[in-house]
Amino acid sequence: MNRQNGAERRPYDVVLFGATGFAGALTAAYLAAHAPDGCRWALAGRSRGKLEQLRERLAVINPTCAGLPLLTADADDADALRELAESSHVVASTVGPYVRYGEKLVAACAEAGTDYTDLTGEAEFVDRMYLEHDGRARETGARLVHACGFDSVPHDLGVWFTVQQLPEGVPLTVDGYVRTNAAFSGGTFASALTVLGRGPQTVRAARERRLHEPRLVGRRARAPQGAPHFSSETGTWALPLPTLDPRVVERSARGLERYGPDFRYRHFASVKHLPVAIGGAAAAGLLTGAAQIPAVRHWLSARVEPGTGPGEDRRGRSWFTVRFIGEGGGRRVYTEVSGGDPGYDETAKMLAEAALALALDDLPATSGQVTTAVAMGDALLERLQAAGLRFRVAAVR
Numbered sequence: 001m002n003r004q005n006g007a008e009r010r011p012y013d014v015v016l017f018g019a020t021g022f023a024g025a026l027t028a029a030y031l032a033a034h035a036p037d038g039c040r041w042a043l044a045g046r047s048r049g050k051l052e053q054l055r056e057r058l059a060v061i062n063p064t065c066a067g068l069p070l071l072t073a074d075a076d077d078a079d080a081l082r083e084l085a086e087s088s089h090v091v092a093s094t095v096g097p098y099v100r101y102g103e104k105l106v107a108a109c110a111e112a113g114t115d116y117t118d119l120t121g122e123a124e125f126v127d128r129m130y131l132e133h134d135g136r137a138r139e140t141g142a143r144l145v146h147a148c149g150f151d152s153v154p155h156d157l158g159v160w161f162t163v164q165q166l167p168e169g170v171p172l173t174v175d176g177y178v179r180t181n182a183a184f185s186g187g188t189f190a191s192a193l194t195v196l197g198r199g200p201q202t203v204r205a206a207r208e209r210r211l212h213e214p215r216l217v218g219r220r221a222r223a224p225q226g227a228p229h230f231s232s233e234t235g236t237w238a239l240p241l242p243t244l245d246p247r248v249v250e251r252s253a254r255g256l257e258r259y260g261p262d263f264r265y266r267h268f269a270s271v272k273h274l275p276v277a278i279g280g281a282a283a284a285g286l287l288t289g290a291a292q293i294p295a296v297r298h299w300l301s302a303r304v305e306p307g308t309g310p311g312e313d314r315r316g317r318s319w320f321t322v323r324f325i326g327e328g329g330g331r332r333v334y335t336e337v338s339g340g341d342p343g344y345d346e347t348a349k350m351l352a353e354a355a356l357a358l359a360l361d362d363l364p365a366t367s368g369q370v371t372t373a374v375a376m377g378d379a380l381l382e383r384l385q386a387a388g389l390r391f392r393v394a395a396v397r
Contacts, residue, residue, distance in 0.1 A: 012042045012088040013359040015071060017105065018095035019043040020050040023119060023149075025057075026348035027094060032058040032065045034387070035356065042069040044084055044091075075101040078108065085112040092148075092355040093118040099125040099198065106133050106144060113140035115358040119351055121151030123244045124198055127205035130369045131212060138368040145375050148354040149347035152248040153372055154322050154389075155267065157381050158337040159249045160373040161391045163259055167329030171262035174249075174327075175226070177234050177270035178241065180320035182310075182343050219261050221253035226266035233325055233334070238268035252373035260328065270323070315341035323394075334394040346389065353383040 016031065018024040020043075028043060035041055043051050051070040058065035071087070073080035075095050085091055085108035095101050098120040109116040110133040120126060126146045137144050147153070159174050166172055223246035231238045246267040253259035310318070318341035326333045339346045354372060357363065361379045372380055385391055 010087055010089055012040050012069070014039065014041040014090045014092060014355045015044050015084060015088040016041065016355075017044040017073070017084065017091055017093045020045045020047060020054050021094055023344060023348060023351075024094040025054060026344050027092070027352050028054060028058055029061060030348045030352045031356075032061040034352065036360070039356065039360065042071055042088070044071040044073055046072060046074045048072050075104065078104050081105050081108040082112065085109045085114040088114060090115040090117065090355045090359045092116075092351055094351070096120060096122070097125075098122050099128070103129065103132070110134075110137040110140060110142050110144065113142050115143045115145070117145045117148040117351060117354050117358065119149040119151070119347060120146050121149075121244045123247060124202040124205045126244065126247075126369075127202075127209040130209055131205070134369040141367045143358060143367055143375050144369040145354065145358070145372060146369070147244055147248055148351045148372060150320070150342040150350070151243065152245040153350045153354070153380075153384070154320070154337045154339070154342070155245040156248050156252055156371055156373050157377075157384070158322050158324055158335065158391065159265060159326075160252065160256075160377060161337070161381060162324045162326040162333060162335045163263075165333040165335065165393055165396070166260075166326050166331055168258065168260070170260055170329035172260045172326065172328035173264045175266045175268065175325045176245075176249075177231060177236065177238060177268050177323045177325075178320070179236070179270045179322075180318070180342050182315075182318040182320065182341055216254055219254075219257070219263075221250050221259060221263045223247060223250035223265045223267070226268060231268075231270070234270055234323055236270040236272050238270060241267045241269050243267065248371050252371045255370065255374040256377075310341075310344065315345050318342065318345075320346070332397040334396070335392065336394050337389065337391050339389045349387050349389070350384065353387055354380055357383055 016024060016028055019028045031041055043054060045051050048070065055065060055068050055070065058068065071084055073084045081104050091105065091109055091114055093102065093105055096119065098118060099122050102118065102120065102125055106116060106129050129144065133144065155176055158176065162174050163172060225240045225242065228239050246265055249265045253263040320342035321336060321338040324335045354376065357376045357380045363376055363379055366375055381391065
């Protein structure tokens with residue numbers, strides 16, 4: 001259900017926090033072009049001057065944006081974040097690395113009963129927010145929906161789309177294969193280095209979460225790390241991706257019985273040529289090792305300035321494809337999710353549409369830390385399809 005029905009009417013439907021950053025500005029531009037008439041949204045960030053400059057640019061896209069409200073708040077100012085959360089039904093945040101800058105906003109939203117979305121791919125942050133704020137969010141009715149960009153919407157909703165093509169009530173398996181040619185921004189690189197440099201903390205947070213999460217009774221949902229292999233179905237080399245995405249899919253499967261009594265998901269990078277696969281794995285290993293040394297991590301982070309990213313031409317040449325192979329009940333289905341630039345143009349679309357869905361759509365009654373499939377499911381899937389992302393069944397056997 002849409003919780004605005006029967007709830008107090010707050011000044012804003014959606015507030016975009018971190019609007020002047022690279023991903024934030026793209027999300028703001030998407031909202032300027034696509035937010036429906038009557039949607040009350042606002043821009044938020046720490047610099048009034050930068051917010052005013054952004055508003056001027058948005059007014060070129062949509063003249064009505066000349067009057068967009070501007071809210072100033074710093075990610076470390078708990079009082080300002082509380083006021084921000086209390087003013088809106090949904091807050092969407094692009095301010096990362098989230099493990100460094102994100103918790104106070106999550107806490108404010110959980111306390112105020114405000115729905116929250118972000119772009120994090122940081123497993124430690126998601127697990128910590130579950131431990132610290134899931135309980136309070138359940139009490140207030142807030143929906144805390146992390147990973148609403150390329151991490152992890154195409155994978156979470158892609159698996160949901162795949163599962164719906166398979167029989168009900170039987171064990172199901174799905175494998176996902178990701179391909180992209182995209183570039184990254186300074187903020188994304190900084191977040192990645194932060195994640196790689198916090199391995200022990202990430203493992204500890206995951207362990208603590210497992211101790212507190214309710215156990216499934218009569219069902220099983222797993223996302224084991226697969227082994228490197230050549231996939232004859234995709235014609236590519238498959239390398240296991242140790243990202244947040246499989247954890248999100250597993251949590252969706254835990255939350256929805258449609259995934260069957262015994263569900264398993266594996267997540268891979270899909271690489272056409274073996275030397276590229278070997279080189280990519282070696283580079284990832286070197287970067288992970290370098291990220292363990294603070295001085296080296298800081299030096300690497302400074303190589304790409306935060307707030308910068310690939311230009312419009314480069315993003316226009318970028319694309320992604322995620323192919324899924326699902327099996328169960330004697331049926332085998334091949335599906336695909338694809339789109340343009342995944343890290344920025346499509347991510348801005350995903351975050352904006354997720355925030356609009358939470359604010360405006362008739363959704364299942366849920367609260368606490370939930371995934372996109374559990375919180376929004378088909379409503380967000382339909383929004384993204386209408387916005388140009390492609391979800392299709394490629395073959396059934």
